[in-house]
Amino acid sequence: MTTVEPIRKIKDIKKIEKLLETQNKRNLLLFTLGINCGLRISDILRLNVNDVKSKTYIYITEQKTGKFKRIPINSKLKIMIKNYVKEKKENMPLFTNSRNNRLDRFSAYHIIKNACKSAGIKEKVGTHTLRKTFGYHHYKKFKDIAMLQKIFNHSSPCVTLRYIGIEQDNIDKSYNRLIL
Numbered sequence: 691m692t693t694v695e696p697i698r699k700i701k702d703i704k705k706i707e708k709l710l711e712t713q714n715k716r717n718l719l720l721f722t723l724g725i726n727c728g729l730r731i732s733d734i735l736r737l738n739v740n741d742v743k744s745k746t747y748i749y750i751t752e753q754k755t756g757k758f759k760r761i762p763i764n765s766k767l768k769i770m771i772k773n774y775v776k777e778k779k780e781n782m783p784l785f786t787n788s789r790n791n792r793l794d795r796f797s798a799y800h801i802i803k804n805a806c807k808s809a810g811i812k813e814k815v816g817t818h819t820l821r822k823t824f825g826y827h828h829y830k831k832f833k834d835i836a837m838l839q840k841i842f843n844h845s846s847p848c849v850t851l852r853y854i855g856i857e858q859d860n861i862d863k864s865y866n867r868l869i870l
Contacts, residue, residue: 695813696826696855697725697806703823705809710801715774717801720785720793722770724802724820727761728828728841730754731798731817740780742771755843825854 697703703725710718724734732753741748748761763771775784785793799817806815821842828838829850839850851857 692814692816694816694819694822696819696822697811697813697815698826698855700827702809702811706805706811709805709808713805715770716785716793717805719770719774720798720801721805721820723767724817725823725827726764726767728821728824729759729761730821731795734820735783735785735793735795735798737784738780739775739778739782739784742784743775743778743780744772752843757843822854825850826856829854829856 751758783792787793835847844850
């Protein structure tokens with residue numbers, strides 16, 4: 691299993707959003723939900739329409755950890771979700787394929803991978819890129835590694851810094867600043 695990277699530049703995120711907007715609402719919402727809530731793709735794909743329709747929070751039990759989580763739905767997502775679920779039945783999966791079956795990890799991977807490739811992203815990406823992008827930008831904005839550690843259920847701040855790519859960024863900076 692290869693390690694994937696977060697999308698570090700906001701302009702790249704905007705570029706991907708523009709590309710996905712031209713595809714369909716599903717792909718755009720999948721990407722936007724992923725980078726705004728920090729959930730694993732397995733938890734995102736398990737969501738049903740009634741988990742998000744007219745809601746303020748997403749309530750889930752994480753598949754990997756078995757831990758309960760409450761995630762606020764921000765204003766950007768509320769608008770997108772409202773438009774996306776208008777015609778959908780309450781009990782159906784939030785993300786479906788062309789046969790109205792629940793979207794699988796493989797399909798989600800290709801949606802993300804192809805969008806990033808089309809946007810010119812050179813780093814290794816995959817579905818976990820969404821979660822790491824959330825973490826990277828959360829840290830850059832708030833500089834609160836303890837909060838992010840708690841959000842991700844990591845055992846230590848070092849794990850979280852390494853996970854979101856900050857540790858490597860800092861190592862690279864130190865090498866580049868030392869010129870003998």
